[in-house]
Amino acid sequence: MGFPPADIRDVGPSITAYGATQAAADAAADALFSALLSAEGEFAAHRPLPATEAVARAMRISASASRPVVLSDTQDNPGAGAPSNTTGLMAELLRQGAERAVAGIMHDPVAAAAAHRVGVGGSVGTLGGGGTGPGQEPLPGPWRVAALSDGRFRGSSAMLRAAETTMGPTALLARAGVEVLVASIRQQPIHREVFTHIGVDLASRAIVALKSSAHFRAGFQEIAEEVLVCLSPGVNREDPACFAFTRIRPGVRLRPEPHSALRTASSNGQR
Numbered sequence: 001m002g003f004p005p006a007d008i009r010d011v012g013p014s015i016t017a018y019g020a021t022q023a024a025a026d027a028a029a030d031a032l033f034s035a036l037l038s039a040e041g042e043f044a045a046h047r048p049l050p051a052t053e054a055v056a057r058a059m060r061i062s063a064s065a066s067r068p069v070v071l072s073d074t075q076d077n078p079g080a081g082a083p084s085n086t087t088g089l090m091a092e093l094l095r096q097g098a099e100r101a102v103a104g105i106m107h108d109p110v111a112a113a114a115a116h117r118v119g120v121g122g123s124v125g126t127l128g129g130g131g132t133g134p135g136q137e138p139l140p141g142p143w144r145v146a147a148l149s150d151g152r153f154r155g156s157s158a159m160l161r162a163a164e165t166t167m168g169p170t171a172l173l174a175r176a177g178v179e180v181l182v183a184s185i186r187q188q189p190i191h192r193e194v195f196t197h198i199g200v201d202l203a204s205r206a207i208v209a210l211k212s213s214a215h216f217r218a219g220f221q222e223i224a225e226e227v228l229v230c231l232s233p234g235v236n237r238e239d240p241a242c243f244a245f246t247r248i249r250p251g252v253r254l255r256p257e258p259h260s261a262l263r264t265a266s267s268n269g270q271r
Contacts, residue, residue: 004240005080007247043256046229048074048238051092054230055207059098062206065225071209072216072227073103075234076135079188083107084211086135087128088232093178093209094139102200103209104181105167105189112184115145115171124173127180135233143173143180149198151183155191157219165191172198188212192219 002012015032019025049057058069071089078084084107093101106128114124122145129138151167168184181195189195189210195202202208202223210216213229213236221227231238241254 003080004243005236007243007245009247009249011245011248012252040256041258044258046256048229048231051089051230051232052096054228055089055092055096055098058207058226058228059096061226062100065206067223067225068202068205068208070216070220070224070227071207072213072229073209073211073232073234074213074229074238075231075236076211077188077213077234077236078105078107078186078211079215080213080236082211082234082236083131083133084186084188085128085131086232086234087137087139088135088234089209089230090127090178090180091137091139092232093207094176097177098207099177100205101177101207101209102172102179102181102195102202102205103211104183105187105194105211106180106182107184107186108182109168109184111143111173112169112171112182115173115182116148116169118145120145120148124171127173127182133235141173141175143175145171146174146179147172147198147200151185153191153193153197155193155219157191159190159215159218165193167194170198172200188215190215190219192223 002014004011013036015029017025017028019028054071058071062069073089076082076084076086084105090103108128111124111127123142124145125141127139127143129136149170151170153165155165166185167187170183173180173182189212192202237243
């Protein structure tokens with residue numbers, strides 16, 4: 001679909017097709033392109049929630065749900081280049097008194113190392129902070145070390161079937177009703193085993209907050225009561241219109257429109 005932060009001429013959705021003949025490939029590309037444009041209204045209806053509203057809604061839903069509500073911390077998605085270390089969403093969970101909430105993956109090698117030094121049952125003074133950009137306020141503790149691991153596990157998500165995932169020294173830190181999975185190697189939470197390998201029973205959690213925009217869905221969508229995309233301070237801006245593009249080609253719409261006229265795949269001379 002194209003990453004909006006990429007300031008290149010060809011940023012944005014594209015269609016690739018192949019077939020036994022050129023005509024078959026062209027027909028497939030045209031069909032997919034038309035389907036994409038006909039769905040633009042659904043993309044336009046997508047409205048992420050501010051973190052305050054998202055957490056409040058997640059708490060309301062989870063009060064009577066049998067499965068966890070998943071929050072997508074999309075503006076701190078490391079898959080789009082974000083540092084995966086902002087603290088805004090965790091701070092909001094704490095502020096609203098969320099219970100049985102777990103968040104990750106927080107990339108904080110300093111906190112992970114400190115947790116391994118003090119061991120399970122010890123405490124870490126602060127979480128996050130020290131970087132540049134929005135959302136870098138440190139989150140004060142004490143954070144209790146609930147579990148430790150070497151960050152190695154085999155993942156089962158269809159999104160990425162790697163033989164082994166490595167997160168480096170990893171810790172599960174807890175404060176009040178909120179747990180944060182802290183790792184030493186920056187990455188998205190694609191596999192549920194990110195949490196389960198360290199002893200987190202996701203079925204027993206009310207809220208699961210993930211620093212990811214889309215890749216998490218292959219592993220977490222099926223266990224979610226509902227998925228809420230939320231906006232907490234971060235560098236991966238959800239709204240492409242916020243970026244100061246200088247290289248994209250003329251005519252590219254920065255946001256989907258509710259009622260765009262269908263055009264053929266060969267419009268503007270592109271195939």
